[in-house]
Amino acid sequence: MSALAGDNRLPRYQRLADALRARIVDRSWKPGDRIPSENVIAEQFGVAPGTARQALAALVDEGLLERQHGRGTFVRRPSFDQSLFRFFRFSGAAGERLIPESRILRRSVDVMPSEVARQLGVSEGSEGIAMDRLRLIDGAPILAEQIWLPLPRFQPFLAIDPADIGPLLYPIYDASCEQTVARAEESLTAEAADATLARLLRVARGTPLIVIDRLARDYAGDALEWRRSRGPAERFRYRTEIR
Amino acid sequence: MSALAGDNRLPRYQRLADALRARIVDRSWKPGDRIPSENVIAEQFGVAPGTARQALAALVDEGLLERQHGRGTFVRRPSFDQSLFRFFRFSGAAGERLIPESRILRRSVDVMPSEVARQLGVSEGSEGIAMDRLRLIDGAPILAEQIWLPLPRFQPFLAIDPADIGPLLYPIYDASCEQTVARAEESLTAEAADATLARLLRVARGTPLIVIDRLARDYAGDALEWRRSRGPAERFRYRTEIR
DNA sequence: GGTGTATAGTTCTATATAGAAGTATAAAAC
DNA sequence: GTTTTATACTTCTATATAGAACTATACACC
Structure with missing residues (x-):
């Protein structure tokens, strides 16, 4: 279980989102990869599942992640050529x-x-x-x-x-x-x-x-x-x- | 307490969002108005507060509502001239x-x-x-x-x-x-x-x-x-x- | 009058939990 | 071999609850 880094005056879901974003930025999660499930993430970071969902939703909003019902959460593959x-x-x-x-x-x-x-x-x-x-x-x-x-x-x-x-x-x-x-x-x-x-x-x-x-x-x-x-x-x- | 209309195969928060959207469309809630609080809405429609929040978030996403921490939820005043x-x-x-x-x-x-x-x-x-x-x-x-x-x-x-x-x-x-x-x-x-x-x-x-x-x-x-x-x-x- | 204080109302954060709905895979049945 | 069934895993929906954070107002105090 990783601890949540960052300014602890910020909400947990935001710090969690930052931690997950960092993994995309440093390429440990690459476009197309499936990332761990929300329950696993929640457990790993020691937060409630709802909080993990909130963090994931924020990253979906930023266009970094894509979620598919029943399949998993994936790093979005940016495609500009269209x-x-x-x-x-x-x-x-x-x-x-x-x-x-x-x-x-x-x-x-x-x-x-x-x-x-x-x-x-x-x-x-x-x-x-x-x-x-x-x-x-x-x-x-x-x-x-x-x-x-x-x-x-x-x-x-x-x-x-x-x-x-x-x-x-x-x-x-x-x-x-x-x-x-x-x-x-x-x-x-x-x-x-x-x-x-x-x-x-x-x-x-x-x-x-x-x-x-x-x-x-x-x-x-x-x-x-x-x-x-x-x-x-x-x-x-x-x-x-x-x- | 109003019942939730619409196709009951749809999620409750969506049907609630539809109901609230309708009030904006029919001008019973006008731009700038403050609408009831999430708890009041939840009670009125007989859903959990979290479900009401989800519906409100959807309407914020559509650009119909604006929420202000501690003040309330308002019908967004569209301003295009900028x-x-x-x-x-x-x-x-x-x-x-x-x-x-x-x-x-x-x-x-x-x-x-x-x-x-x-x-x-x-x-x-x-x-x-x-x-x-x-x-x-x-x-x-x-x-x-x-x-x-x-x-x-x-x-x-x-x-x-x-x-x-x-x-x-x-x-x-x-x-x-x-x-x-x-x-x-x-x-x-x-x-x-x-x-x-x-x-x-x-x-x-x-x-x-x-x-x-x-x-x-x-x-x-x-x-x-x-x-x-x-x-x-x-x-x-x-x-x-x-x- | 101006300043602080209490209070109520609002949204926001966070937790815990249960089950529905969709997907993929393996096992079983034909 | 093909189809069906069971199973496990995933996200999604929904509930209930508690307290933090913020805003506005009324009231007491100086």
Whole structure:
């Protein structure tokens, strides 16, 4: 039976939630893993089952855990790649979801722009991996992406043959660099296509483009990836509900 | 003690939540009201206090209620007007929030466009109130709005002198027509400014504009207002967190 | 008038317990 | 081999209860 650490002025269920969150952050529980049952946890930490449930509910609320009636409690596997679909309406003939192909235009090591370095939380003038990609559906370009990865954290990524890099990057980060993207902040605006982007995306200069900036972080909150994606606004629609 | 209505295969806390939600929908509990305490509710409906708490928590989650430790449980007062600030970065010199002034350009009764009628859930060819507004900060236009309100629901709104209509419409709907906006669906894209919008917003033709479509609904889910707002993309930035 | 104090009412935290409902696996029956 | 049954384990629902923490109000006191 582990004791509950932390400020004991805080409620027990919160301290328990902190303890469980720590296990996810330090990767002793990995995405997809089943964690012990609520009764076992309650016993291990010496709290009532109801208190354990409250802690678990809080972590479900944070998006860290997923519970399945009768099966168990699992570390949620973050999947963002579908998040693009909340933005762009790529749909096949049958309206099914499809993941755009990826064509890597460039990958190099360079000094990061100061704004990127700042957002990634590394010192000004640091080097990082720069990658430009074009995303296409049926050969038609729909998204131009600029990506920056900090070094040395992503050093192993450089060893991967670009030909082996599929459209989904986060599983690759996970497998090759043990970096798990847990959440991301996105910020969205629009601008007119300049000559370069117009050529890339095969639209007229001045065509309105949606610009999505994304900063991806791991469970600990460290920034892992900076990404800017641009696509023709015409294909773009973002929906949300407010209350 | 009221009995718990509804399908008794559903959990009690859900049926209790349904019963409480109904009181908000039928306006016997209005926004800002304090509702009975959890113990009173538990007794009234013949459930355990814990079950009542679970029902209340569900409604808090839906955004219908707000609880304050030691004070009570209140019907949440929906306030959307700040929702604009999640989108546009209007900030004064001190960075304080400010509500853009409003200039009403037109108000008339017309046959609704079929798409608007469809979204408002009224029959094709129905008449409604059309209103065009310009939102300005320090005299500079930043948002052009087109608004449609269904008739006869909003008949009393026509009696209001446009000069008496301030920037915030929802409180006016509430006071004059007893229509409370409880939630809204927004959908967002971008387009190039045509000649009319360019003149209105004082930008060059072809300038990228953000387009926000909003469908506002009451607690019962009836559509109350259709609104399309357009502003220069340059002043626009939408932020969200995904996980 | 202003300050502290008691009191009642509220939500929040925590415990203990019982059984329902869903899932997976192994054993039994056919 | 296939289907059914039993079993164990999981989360979910529901009850009952006690006290902590917070808020507002009325009252006594100076």
